[in-house]
Amino acid sequence: MLSKEKTIADVSIWANILDDLLRRIASVTGSPRHHIRMTAVCRSWRASLADQKINFPAVCLMLREGGNCDNYYFYSTSEEIFDEFDLPEIQRSRYWGSPFGWLVTHDFNCEIRLFNPFSRASFSLPKNHSLIRKLILSINPEEPNSNCIVFAIYLGFLDRRYIAFAKPGDLAWRTLSYGGDDDGGGGGEFFWDDAIYFKGNFYGCLDSGEIVLFEDLHGAHPKAVEFAPPPPNFRGGRTCYLFALGENLCMTCRDPYDDDDGYECKECMAHQVRTITDVVDITNVHAPKIERIG
Template identity: 25%
Template sequence: MTNWSELPEDISDLFLNRLSRCVEDFVIFDVVCKSWRSVAIAKRNKQSDTFFTRFAPWLMLAKRDNDRDESVRSFYSHSSKRIFNIQLPHIKGTRCWGSPYGWLLTIGFDLNIHLLHPLNGIQLSLPSQPMFPELSDCYNNPEYLCRKLVLGSNPSFWSTRSNQGCHVMALFGPYCRLAYATPGDKDWTSLEDHYDYKDIIFFNDHFYAINTDGYLKVCDISSIPPKAIDLASPPEDIYPTEFFYLVEMFGDLHLVVRYVKGEVECPALDYHFDPTRFEVYKFNFDTRSWIELYYWDDKDEALFVGNNASFAISTSKYPEFMGSSIYFTDDHCEFYKKDFCDMGVFDFDEEMVEPF
């Protein structure tokens, strides 16, 4: 048969099932011809809740000031070592955060906040930036309004969930306070607590947050008023640092501490932070204490940390990534449009950084 478009749909479906875990393979399959596209759409609709999560993660590249088309965003595939430019008119003029579910969280200079899936075009609205409490003096600075947005769960499942996993938690304002909302809410609800938080994670049906001093809090958003409750002190003997990341690995809650040398020269920036090493701690909920890991018993994990939500993946499922490694990106929100230098991979066993 010379006309591939005339293949029976069940045969085309077998081809689609044997594609690699690179989402670009699916995209290419989707545009071969109308008959193959119909097979791809049927597959995607049948597995709508989990389809895109089976692909290896992409790195969304920073928007450059001299880019002509502001509606096009670039993504780097570590699997194929290629860059893909995707037309995304919905995020023109916005700042974006990634998530481990394939969704983007966007904030525009029009002060509106959305969830967007870049591959299927679905968009959900969240309360706008002026709905953050106590921020009347910061409306002209979107970077102060929101520092980080973290999803409680995959938005594809939200139609079947009614618990706090459907929420989005935000670090907002110049003092990095906590607030949460869900699509359909009119306002963001702030938590009754102090400020200066560094990271958030949704783990075992609860949001957890860590502040600049390394104290771990559990967020009780069902209480009136909602509040962050002290859970654990920082690990012993940690040095003051600007970088804390909470991540789930092997089913346990972990803390990644990133140490830097400080400001060093960089051709693309006035300065940047040079990472020297990372430390990883596992949290023991029984003793409410952190245990430092000097090696990983199971090498089959790669961590991804940065300004977006941190997460881990299995390198046996995605062999193009290195196990027992930490993939990191620059997380200075004030420089998110520039050419970052401090991005790379930290080999946890060898304690070495390999830059991208």
């Protein structure tokens, strides 16, 4: 057993740790709870970490308690605990998740905001009177010198899916067209399904299975160009998704019909995961069909 004098000596040594080293330790903690505990150790630690950025969890599951209360629960997948937050800022708004731990709020006045439930930071985006299906961020807007670009996929006339982009603080969305479709509703008869920010570029995919690269987003003439054609024998009309797997950009799709089950609507994953490399080489990796999640 350690003596009382030994314990006091150890505490004194830790209290005199160099500021740079303490900040470095705090920067790699993956939990706001750990940061708060470090600031409670002593006055010198609290002073050293006063301006230290807190690493809020990037991946959480958000649960609503129910009723008309302002309380929301967030489940941290890394710590396996629930945190309860009072969030009147998102009351009477439609909200959903987005990358880097941000919520997107869309209220009755069609105002759209990025809201961080942990830091309470908020950024305004241009109004949109349409139903937004998805927002994709290029970078955390709270990062120093952040030049965040936000892509939106939204429903337009006759439920056509459009794609547009903006930056926090912009006054209007800039709709992108592709394949000679000047109104931005996709390439001809096909619709936009998904978009992703990958290795410094934005990519989009159509339900035709085609992959598109978006260029010159910071310039005067942004455009969408073909990056990869649809896979061979691809049946259009499926819902396609883009995701990063290591150093690879991949696409998978969800088929509302199952050929093996007499076309029952089961929303199962397609058999193939498509890997697209930087030189547009395409390989098909056979993966097990996913009937459901959970």
